[in-house]
Amino acid sequence: MALRETRPHGGLPTSTGSPEHDGRTITEMRAEIDEIDSELVRLIQRRSEISHAIGAARASEGGTRIVYSREMKILDRFAVLGPAGTELGMLLLSLGRGQLGRK
Known part of the structure; x- marks a missing residue:
């Protein structure tokens, strides 16, 4: 079955079709996402x-x-993720500005 690219969640590319999870359970995959989220924060x-x-x-x-x-x-770098990536880049810039970027 060919995979078809879709863009839910604000434009981030994802694939539909056969799930690729290497035999891991949903709980294991969610645990990995939790680890990634902690590292991102x-x-x-x-x-x-x-x-x-x-x-x-x-x-x-x-x-x-x-x-x-x-x-x-910086925004160009995040644009590869689609419109949501640009929004993410803008949020990161805002967080980094502190009071400098706010009136």
Whole structure:
């Protein structure tokens, strides 16, 4: 059976057809997702810390509050995930800005 690509959940590519789970149970696969989610949260927190440090360094040097060319490169990186990927990139940028990006 050929797999057909669909885009539920805001445009993230997924495949339909025969499930590929290597004999693992749903519980085991959910446990792996939980591990991935925990790692993602840790990485997002670290990313935000680094971004805040960059913002503070930029401000202390008299630089601009936001570097739009840099942000566009980041959004381009996430665009490979579709429209939801761009939204994810925007959320990450917002988390990293802290008070710099808010009025």
